[in-house]
Amino acid sequence: MLVGGGHAHVQVLKRFAMRPPPGARVVLVVDRPIAVYSGMVPGVVAGDYRIEEALIDVVPLARRAGASVVLAAATDLDPVRRELSIEGRPPLRFDLASLDVGSSVRGLELPGVAEHTLATRPIGRFVERLEARIAALDPPDAESGGAGAQRGATIRVVVVGGGAAGCELAFTLESRLRRAGLRPRITLVTSDAEPLAGAPAAVRRRLAARIAARDIALRTRTRILGAAAGLLLPDAGEPIGGDWLVWATGAAPHAFPSHPALARDDDGYLLVRDSLELVGFDGIFAVGDCARQVAHPWVPRAGVYAVRQGPFLEQNLRARLDGRPLAPYRPQRDFLSLLNLGDGEALAV
Ligand SMILES: Cc1cc2nc3c(=O)[nH]c(=O)nc-3n(C[C@H](O)[C@H](O)[C@H](O)COP(=O)(O)OP(=O)(O)OC[C@H]3O[C@@H](n4cnc5c(N)ncnc54)[C@H](O)[C@@H]3O)c2cc1C
Incomplete structure (x- = not known):
């Protein structure tokens, strides 16, 4: 039973398609x-792709792997009865399971x-909504060759979150718009x-220079405590107004699965052993953002690890x-990050 179509499971499916278990x-x-x-x-936001x-169409990929597909959200996993609860359907029993449900x-x-x-999460919904907004601003117009109706209009975008995703989205939206x-x-x-x-000083200096150059x-x-239509409410000072408010504050664990027998760390991530199996349960794996390896708790929530797993x-x-x-x-100790700054420019960390 593979739960979720995340970065690790798409590879399992591809390999099962080549050599069925x-x-x-x-x-x-x-x-x-x-x-x-x-x-x-x-890169999609920047207009590079x-x-x-x-996008990865997981249903045909699963079919090629000879897997049946249940297109519904899993709501809980009972590791003792080895049973998965699914929205609107009867539970399914399994012998082996793997969770790759992201964060x-x-x-x-x-x-x-x-x-x-x-x-920014669920990421599929984020990309769809953002692309729809960009398309609405920039209707295809054969005569003018693109941006027509709104040309020259000011658009205020506020991005909350100063991590890699927030920085990339601030730059790539600036460039695209x-x-x-x-x-x-x-x-x-x-x-x-x-x-x-948390980045090295040289990276932070370069980033600050690019932020100034791009007028961001x-x-x-500033901690945001809430939002209203077109407004973010900070812990101090005036509310921050924006036409688009982008929320990119970093990963948090899903509430799913919530069975009390599942071991979680203080943040709420599922604890796994070096085999990537849940603590206390053989044959039930968890990978990617939803899991934390007991022996390597420092591993960041980054797709690069889910891919390697x-x-x-x-x-x-x-x-x-x-x-x-x-x-x-x-897990590898370190990895190369290329922060997309839009305009074909990237910052390497
Ligand atoms: C804007 C942005 C940019 C990023 N860029 C990078 C980058 O350049 N490099 C990098 O290493 N990391 C990057 N990250 C982080 C990266 O997205 C995550 O670490 C990665 O997606 C985690 O992969 P995963 O396999 O754990 O889960 P995901 O790829 O998120 O997949 C989760 C899967 O589970 C499904 N699912 C969720 N809940 C359920 C449920 N209840 N039942 C059934 N299915 C469910 C989802 O539909 C999806 O198929 C970025 C994040 C953001 C937001």
Whole structure:
């Protein structure tokens, strides 16, 4: 039972399609038929890629792997009865399961935030909503060759979150909207003293220079406590107005699954062993953003790890099926980040 069509599971499905696991009946339970390759999202926003290039159609992929697909959200997993609860359907029993359901975004529970902001999670919904807004501003117009009706109009965008995603979205929206003939006024809000607060000093200096050069306004040491229509409500000072409010405050665990027998860390992520199996439960795996490895708690919520876990997860699922010993997953210590700044420019970290 594969739950979620995340970065690791799409690889398991691809490998199962090439070499089906003998004797196994594979079921994919996923809430949306399309998965998004998150690393390309800022590139889509910048206009570097068409949206279709960043999407993975998981249903045909699953069918190629000989898996049946249940297109519905899983609501809980009982690791003792080995049963998955699914919205609007009877529960399904499993022998082996893997969870790759990603994460949510912090602060969605604050008043007005879920209703009035464009939250980066679920990422598929974020990309659809953002693209629809951009398309509405820039209607295809054969005669003028694109941006017509709104050309020259000012558009105020406030991005909340000074991490990699928030910074990339601030820059790529600035570039995309400017190139569509609009006059974007971008504000980046962070509760830290500066954006990318954890990055090396040289990176932060370069970023600050690009922020100034692109006329992006900064509100640092500002915590947003709520939102209303066109307004963000900070912990101090005047409300911050914007035509688009983008919520990119970093990952938070889903409430799903909430069964009390599941071990979670203090943040609420599912705890897994080096085999990527849940603490206390053989044959139930969790990977990507939803899991935290007990031996490597420092691993950030980044797609790069979910991608690297894919082939490893496939091997360990096969090992469980065949009764072979499982291999330990050792996460890489570091990785290259390329922050898309729009205009074909990137900052390497
Ligand atoms: C704007 C942005 C840019 C980013 N850029 C990068 C980057 O460049 N590099 C990088 O390493 N990381 C990046 N990240 C972080 C990255 O998105 C995550 O770390 C990554 O998506 C996690 O992958 P995953 O496999 O855990 O889950 P996801 O890829 O999020 O997949 C989750 C899957 O589970 C499904 N699902 C969710 N809930 C349920 C449910 N209850 N039942 C059934 N199915 C469910 C979803 O539909 C989806 O198929 C970025 C994040 C954002 C927001």
